[in-house]
Amino acid sequence: VNLANQIAAGEVIERPASVVKELVENAIDAGSKQIQIDFVDAGLKKITVQDNGSGIPSDQLDLAFTRHATSKIKNERDLFNVGTLGFRGEALASIAAVSHVEILTDSAGQVGQRAEFSAGVKQLQEKAGAAVGTRITVRDLFYNTPARLKYLRSPRTEIMKIVDIINRLALGYPHIAFTLKNEGRILLKTVGNGNLKQTAANIYGRNIAEKMISLDDADQDFEITGLISKPEITRSTRNFISILLNGRYINNFQIVKAVLAGYGNNLTDKHYPFAIIKIKVDPLLVDVNVHPTKREVRLSKETQLCRLITKTISQKLMLSDV
Ligand code: ADP
Ligand code: MG
Numbered sequence: 001v002n003l004a005n006q007i008a009a010g011e012v013i014e015r016p017a018s019v020v021k022e023l024v025e026n027a028i029d030a031g032s033k034q035i036q037i038d039f040v041d042a043g044l045k046k047i048t049v050q051d052n053g054s055g056i057p058s059d060q061l062d063l064a065f066t067r068h069a070t071s072k073i074k075n076e077r078d079l080f081n082v083g084t085l086g087f088r089g090e091a092l093a094s095i096a097a098v099s100h101v102e103i104l105t106d107s108a109g110q111v112g113q114r115a116e117f118s119a120g121v122k123q124l125q126e127k128a129g130a131a132v133g134t135r136i137t138v139r140d141l142f143y144n145t146p147a148r149l150k151y152l153r154s155p156r157t158e159i160m161k162i163v164d165i166i167n168r169l170a171l172g173y174p175h176i177a178f179t180l181k182n183e184g185r186i187l188l189k190t191v192g193n194g195n196l197k198q199t200a201a202n203i204y205g206r207n208i209a210e211k212m213i214s215l216d217d218a219d220q221d222f223e224i225t226g227l228i229s230k231p232e233i234t235r236s237t238r239n240f241i242s243i244l245l246n247g248r249y250i251n252n253f254q255i256v257k258a259v260l261a262g263y264g265n266n267l268t269d270k271h272y273p274f275a276i277i278k279i280k281v282d283p284l285l286v287d288v289n290v291h292p293t294k295r296e297v298r299l300s301k302e303t304q305l306c307r308l309i310t311k312t313i314s315q316k317l318m319l320s321d322v
Pocket of ligand 2: 022025026085086087089091092
């Protein structure tokens with residue numbers, strides 16, 4: 001069992017940012033309105049994620065740390081109709097397999113619980129006072145899989161990856177207030193009032209966000225909203241293009257190409273715009289069960305979607321020119 005968990009951990013948990021992503025996605029799935037993330041030593045010494053979501057009932061705590069146990073899908077049909085960020089039930093088990101985990105959780109009408117897991121094995125569980133929600137602390141990541149540590153990049157790069165994933169999740173969920181701290185020092189704080197432009201301002205700065213243009217278009221299958229910069233506001237990497245499909249941040253080169261095509265010849269070589277492209281689609285048209293990290297998805301009618309994105313961006317840019 002532990003070996004299987006460690007193998008799964010290798011696929012899901014590559015680096016500190018993967019832990020942050022999985023814990024924060026769970027907090028989002030739990031209906032949180034506020035999520036606080038704090039880390040020490042680029043996440044290797046400690047990562048804490050505190051939410052005010054539903055909490056985990058005490059009799060389900062063990063299940064939550066069991067691989068392939070998920071409360072989010074109940075049958076095969078649900079697997080093709082995934083409405084939550086998580087569904088594979090392997091993140092908590094995988095994280096616990098390669099670290100020391102402490103969880104403090106309280107669901108409404110229950111006594112709070114505190115438990116500790118090390119290398120996947122529960123060390124203790126006790127009653128504990130807690131506000132409704134969950135706080136998970138991950139210590140000494142990869143302490144028992146030293147080979148993993150060797151693959152990590154510099155602390156600076158690992159921190160950038162943490163910031164990047166929180167940026168994208170915050171853009172996907174502007175009605176959630178995120179606070180990200182590095183050893184207590186605030187790196188990012190979003191308003192959480194549902195306003196995408198204000199959230200973009202929290203992330204990219206007011207100067208950039210204020211000049212961004214809103215998107216709002218649809219066809220019979222897809223709904224597109226979001227923000228794009230004018231062609232004169234660019235960066236030298238594609239990193240400021242975020243594609244969010246039903247709230248999930250995805251990697252999709254075709255869609256990125258469709259975004260760039262919307263700018264036509266207006267971008268100088270090697271210059272990329274800021275773009276937040278939010279796509280809403282019937283979950284039945286999306287297969288998210290392609291890769292353990294769920295970053296890659298298979299999408300029916302991708303060509304149709306790409307055309308819609310290119311069209312709506314080029315129209316908006318044309319209008320904003322006059
Ligand atoms: P998945 O998200 O795929 O279901 P995880 O291993 O990430 O699997 O989490 C396992 C289960 O633990 C979830 O299905 C959920 O029931 C519970 N859980 C995890 N984190 C939280 C949280 N922050 N708040 C409430 N429940 C949680
Ligand atoms: Mg999860």
